[in-house]
Amino acid sequence: MGTTIIGVTYNGGVVLGADSRTSTGMYVANRASDKITQLTDNVYICRSGSAADSQIVSDYVRYFLHQHTIQLGQPATVKVAANLVRLVSYNNKNMLETGLIVGGWDKYEGGKIYAIPLGGTIIEQPFAIGGSGSTYLYGFFDQAWKEGMTKDEAEQLVVKAVSLAIARDGASGGVIRTVIINSEGVTRNFYPGDSLPLWHEELPPQNSLLELLHSSSPEPMNV
């Protein structure tokens, strides 16, 4: 699963973003996958690396968190969720290959992002990036990130960043999915590939098969 995953905090919550391409070698196995999975009502996790490993890890953590919520009697905090992910990742580090970003909102700490990369370290950050496409975003975030953004600014930043990574990374592509988590709840958004801005040397679609599909009688291609 070559990927681009991003988690960003803003004043009032977090925005998680990811592309949607799952590749097996050179073939795109799923061009519309959902890499942001739910752990609890208020905590979501972005998955990268091996698809099987990341799915299994999030299934286990969702199960443990569910038990924990029942025992605690109130919604789990983001820190606890991230810690559980870290324990699973670290204790099975020889067998797993998955980088994860846990993000959510709870009433004690507000919006928080925790990055749990390959070895199982856990690091709390104001923003986190992961996956193969993230290598192209380090410089971008150094310049574009700032404290105390609004919800819309944060989401626009995430969408812009994922679309830049998609432009440069072969293993990322498809659509952009974002999840915004704050005190009011969770909002899922979807940005199809053709709605994204074009970057340097990217051409607008010309003579695309999409036009033939939408038109009633296909016309011969114009050179």
Place this chain on the structure above:
Amino acid sequence: MQRKVALKITTTLCTKNGCLDAGTIERVQSLAFLIPQAFVANTQRSLHWFLRLRSSSIFQVCVMSKAVVDVPPKGGFSFDLCRRNEMLSKKGVQTPPFRKTGTTIVGLVFQDGVILGADTRATEGPIVCDKNCEKIHYMAPNIYCCGAGTAADTEAVTDMVSSQLQLHRYHTGRESRVVTALTLLKSHLFSYQGYVQAALVLGGVDCTGPHLHTIYPHGSTDTLPFATMGSGSLAAMAVFESKYHEGLTREEGINLVSEAICSGIFNDLGSGSNVDVCVITKGHKEYLRNHQLPNPRTYVSAKGYSFPKPIEVLLTKVTPLKEKVEVIEGGDAMEE
């Protein structure tokens, strides 16, 4: 005396297998002391057997001398033979060809449910060993699963999960759900770390609606409106990507599935022969075995074939076995 023998055997074993880590040698030796006296007399073989039983993981650690973590002994699948096979193939020993289903398998969701499709060719290396095999496996009355990859693996894993689902139905008293089959399959495949080479397209209709999933050999799953797997998946996916749309009717769906499978049959060497289709809707399923036969046998020898004459049937007599249980109609209800 026995202690010395045990020590000697373990150190020879360890150095033989390239275990250079002093800590692990000590651990193996300390285990050797647990060997009952009767065993030591019978040497290396019994020690080997004993160590494998008690500490298969330590034995593995011995072989992988670079491993840092001491893994406690666990039950479950032992991957020793997998490593041996890799080592053998590196040395040039060819693995025997096993029967694979080269394959094109597809599934799509249409307005009333799901349609699954598959070709019917099974290959053993370059040879077609079965020209008309069945790749759409029964999982539950409302769930079917197409399998690509090693034929034995797909058959075994679908049979196993199908019986687990039946037991679950008896236990819960409800119709099976597709996500149940999905979770059983994905956890089985994940625990075997991809060594069970079964790539599956699972589809069905349950009380929550129509579902279609793909399951990869390592245990990852995807949920999609249309899916293809197998060596012919690229050819079939090209057909789906250009012609699929939401809200297909039954006829359109069956035609699209047949077209995709035919595209795999004619453009992929690992797929061939006929098209099987299975239509699943709420409360009803239709298994269209050999829905299309686009590869008829065109050459028939002019001389004809003379097979040895079969034994003639002179008389057929059917004797039904007596029923031991007598069913009393309208009997009294059982008394408490």
